[in-house]
Amino acid sequence: MYLLAPFTEDREVFGVTHGFIHKRKMPKSEVKTSLLDNMIGVGDSVLLEPLTEDTFLENLKNRFDHSEIYTYIGSVVISVNPYRHLPIYTPEKVEEYRNRNFYELSPHIYALADEAYRSLRDQDKDQCILITGESGAGKTEASKLVMSYVAAVCGKGAEVNQVKEQLLQSNPVLEAFGNAKTMRNDNSSRFGKYMDIEFDFKGDPLGGVISNYLLEKSRVVKQPRGERNFHIFYQLLSGGSEDLLKQLKLEREFNQYNYLGLDSAKVNGVDDAANFRTVKNAMQIVGFMDDEVELVLEVVAAVLKLGNIEFKPESRVNGLDESRIQDKNELKEICELLGQDQAVLERAFSFRTVEAKQEKVSTTLNVAQAYYARDALAKNLYNRLFTWLVNRINESIKAQSKVRKKVMGVLDIYGFEIFENNSFEQFIINYCNEKLQQIFIELTLKEEQEEYIKEGIEWTHIEYFNNAIICELIENNTNGILAMLDEECLRPGTVTDETFLEKLNQVCAVHERFESRMSKSSRFLNDTTLPHNCFRIQHYAGKVMYHVEGFVDKNNDLLYRDLSQAMWKTNHVLVKSLFPEGNPAKMSLKRPPTAGSQFKASVATLMKNLQTKNPNYIRCIKPNDQKAPHIFAEALVRHQVRYLGLMENVRVRRAGYAFKQPYESCLERYKMLCSQTWPHWRQGSRDGVKVLLTELQIPPEEFSYGRSKIFIRNPRTLFELEDLRKRRLEDLATLIQKIYRGWKCRTNFLLMKKSQIIISAWTKRHFQRKKYLQLKSVTLIIQSYIRGWKARKLLRELKHQKRCEESATTIAAYWRGFQARMEVRRLKEAAMHKHAIAVIWAYWLGYEARRELKRLKEEARRKHAVAVIWAYWLGLKVRREYRKFFRANAGKKIYEFTIQRIMQKYFLEMKKKLPSMSPTEKTWPPRPYFFLDDTHTELKRIFHLWRCKKYRDQFTEQKKAIFEEKLEASELFKDKKALYTNSVQQPFQGDYLEISKNPKYQKLNGAVEEKIVLADVVNKINRANGKVAPRIFLLTQSNFILADQKSGQIKSTIPVMDITSVSVSKQTDGLFAVHLKEGSTAAAKGDFLFTSDRLIEIITKLYRTIFFKTNQKINVEINNEFLVQFNQDKVCVKFIQGAQKNGNLPTCKRKNNRLLEVTVP
């Protein structure tokens, strides 16, 4: 009884001073109320001594008798259904349990809800609350209590309250449609429900998601004796107003409807009418629109009325049985309710169309088939309506924000049940309960024990029954019962419930938990309690016998296609949406998954989901079968305690530790309690935890060190730690607050200081500026005063100077006057009066004139001075006035502008004054400004170049060639031969004879093949005697030809290549010698001598022709003495000046073998 020990004497607890923990004594008076105070029996079964099944039951009974319906096994809550109202769910109770540790107060479902909620909010762990127990044990009530507690303690505010209200109000709606009175429970859940409530980081609810599991829809058409259909039918008939019932075409009496079991239409203590109002109100709160509620009730009414359609047999000629609807009135009303064409629905009840590979086969339905079809439609309609309701509620309650959510899942699923006649539904329900038991075993018994071993904690194994084997029998994919059922359903050929049972007998006969009369095993051959059409399973909670009848049908869950198509054709929006497969466009030949496989899959998903969350268990126990208060049927409870494995649970808890946590999380959570681990612990977390626990002086028997986790034996120790942590956190919060406030004040101060500096800087600047402006204006005033003073001083000086000059003049004048007077007196004395007077008069006049002149001069000077001062003054005023308009660079701009203007003017004037375009023009206008000197010269040069270019551009190619020749001639002869000057004016014509046109020279023309460069008559000088004879001189591109002038007879043809050089004199004569290459044929007689007025043209053309032909320049010798080769002699041709006999022609005379004299003018 280690837990009791600390409470019997003064306890040592851990206190906090200076932020860290020390041990201190806590007086008895401070001990809080605890589950051990005023306790009836033992609140936590772990503390039972001795621990046996009997003491355990005795304890439960004892507590139950004293209205203590909750008992703990460690953290698991056992709840015994009181079947009466207890005053333990008041708002005061909620407040009492709020934020208190689990073991602090007597056991309560609120303590578990609080623990789960705080763990979710503070430790960010998703939670799930698993409520198990058989039908009527109080699971649904427990789930509602958990939800209402969480709603009461979590955040507040208009929005949050609305979410809470919607979450809570989803319960009455779903209960009305999904709960019914059964033999075991007046409000038995006929569907499984798992609800995820979503919270934000603060723990405020955001919304929720509801998942529903397999509704027991067979109840819609048939209920076992003493049971009822779903509540909503009774509620609608009892609570619906007259108008509503009329609108829905319903009668108020239950006995009007075949689908409502008559034996227990009224349930004691249940007010269906009031409940109907509650449901309608709840629907409104959840968010259903009025027209949606109307649609839902129409469907409910239609389902109810479907049960009243009856069929009668009708034999047809072909011997086949057909069915007819007995009274079509009901059908008509249904069709009106659903906006359906009566004929369509009638046909759907009479025929069945099977479609295979585009072939449609319609067969008539007999009466049994028609009833089957009717019931199938009713079941399906109701089932789909229920699923729609869940989805619609989900739509309303879904969380709006997308932030990360924390989740608390509450699972309330139909409890384990054993009826007189158990069918497919019970099989499914019990399978689900097996799975839940499995997850309980996995997490509390198996995993916990395994973990102790894994963590190296000393451990004695505790035996328990593991129901995995039963789960396996049902769900195994190859030979499980569900798999067999599916196989049978999908198999071609005749399939009946019996063939299914046969199959089970073959496959499962040997299973230790499966029992059947027909199995080959003889174990049950003689067991008369087991009928032939049944099989029995030994569930964890007891043996259940299942009747196979209906298994195949229910698993197939078939609705004739004609019916779903008929439903799709209605005008009723809700019904239409419930049968999407009735849309011919979306028709599929694929079989829908069976009910069993669907359920198996959804249960598997649920289990996976639960495993990811931190589980909290509530194990509900039903104290009696009479649903009566104060009765504690020991045998019944003992049975439940056994199958729920509660004893094993206690044993594991007792031997084990109350709390375990990985070292890292433990250190993270409590490190602030120890000076060494706070704020950072650099070594391993296991060592950190050790240091922490040692410093806190926690007795060593209170904990064990596992491999990765610390195990704390006593919950009390954990709470102490939590208490210390809470106090320490408060201290830390104060510290943080202190630092934050300090920081805030400092930041604020610095900000203010900064602002103050800025403000003072601006103020100083402002004052300095003001002072500066004042100083500036004062300076300007002083300046102007000084300038004025200076000007006045100047004026005074000028005046003084003038006065000095005036005085000098006056003195001089007086002096002169005195002199004059003296002179007058002297003249008077010495000469005649007259003369004296004249002289004096003349002096006087002179004096007057000078004075006048001086006065005029003075006046002029004064005027000038005034003008100067006035100009200064004006200048000052203008400068003062316009200073603000002028910028620093205005002078530069004005200068640039002036220069630009001058340049512009200069160029415009130059344009007008340009000289003529003749390249020979020499004149150029004078430059207007001295600084433009260089520009002016350059402009002149550019203009000349441009004018020359213009001139050149006018030339034709021909003219260009002529000029080239002229240029060549100038290069050869200019300043070398006097004759050249005359030739400048003469144009070079080349062909002077026009041989091609002249008939006289036809022969000559014929002989010349090439283009004629030059044709002229020259005089050939005889080598021997110097006499002259005219010859035609013809120059082509390769030869020069000499021909007779008269006949045109060719005398000699000399290739131009044979010409080596040409010689001429410096004079004005036209004589020239053509020197030939020595040894050439043409040179046999020697060099030629010719005279011609066109010497310049002939030699130039000869020179150019030879150059074009040979690319060599021949030598042109210009000398008054040169040598020529005549035959074998070298003869000197010498020019001498003399009188001319025959005009301008030179006269040649051969003096001797060596000399030829030429007389030129």
Ligand SMILES: Nc1ncnc2c1ncn2[C@@H]1O[C@H](COP(=O)(O)OP(=O)(O)OP(=O)(O)O)[C@@H](O)[C@H]1O
């Ligand atoms: N804590 C409780 N206080 C008072 N009455 C209770 C309490 N828990 C259950 N009951 C009574 O027991 C009845 C059955 O409880 P509940 O419907 O919760 O059972 P269940 O376990 O959900 O059963 P099923 O599996 O059939 O849905 C309730 O209608 C209520 O009258």
Ligand SMILES: [Mg+2]
């Ligand atoms: Mg229930």
